[in-house]
Amino acid sequence: MMDSTLTIAPDLLVQDKQAEQLGSRAKLSAHQLTDAERKKLKKISQDFEALFTGMMLKSMRATVPEDKLTGGGKAEETYRYMLDQEYAAAAAKRGGTNSIASMVEKELLKRYAVPAQKKGGGTAGEEQ
Known part of the structure; x- marks a missing residue:
């Protein structure tokens, strides 16, 4: 007869403990993001967008036949x-609340567990 008890390998327990420690460290350091780091996250988000x-524009251009009027060529392709x-x-810098950059930035901030800023300057959890 087989024993139906569940055993967990010691290396899995160690990995779980390490993941828990990393998560707690990330939460501790998350509230220490400076304005420069926030600007860096915003720049990264805009660069991604x-x-x-x-x-996307390159793929769209590939679907349009070459213009015979201007002659084409490598110079026009480069331009x-x-x-x-x-x-x-320009589109990434213009942004907006529903832009790709703003969504990526929000996810990055969530990743670092930073509370969202209200327009008044306080965090979303504070009352003013």
């Missing part, structure tokens, strides 16, 4: 690529 939008990158960067 610009990259994504640039890739269009640079123009698309500028469009993407």
Whole structure:
């Protein structure tokens, strides 16, 4: 007859304990984000949106046939690529509440367990 008790390997217990310790350390250090670090997260988010939008514009351009009027060529291809990158960067900087950059930034802030800022300057959990 087989014994129906559940045993957990010691290495799994060690891994679980390490994960718990890392999580508690992250929560402790999360409230210590400076304004410079928050700006860095915002910049990373905007760069991600610009990259994504640039890739999308490149894919969209690939579906449109080459313009015979301007002649095409490598110079025009390079110019269009640079123009698309500028469009993407401008769209990412303009942002908005439902932009990709703002969503990525919110997720990064959640990842670091930072309370959301209210418009009045306090955190969402504080009353003013």
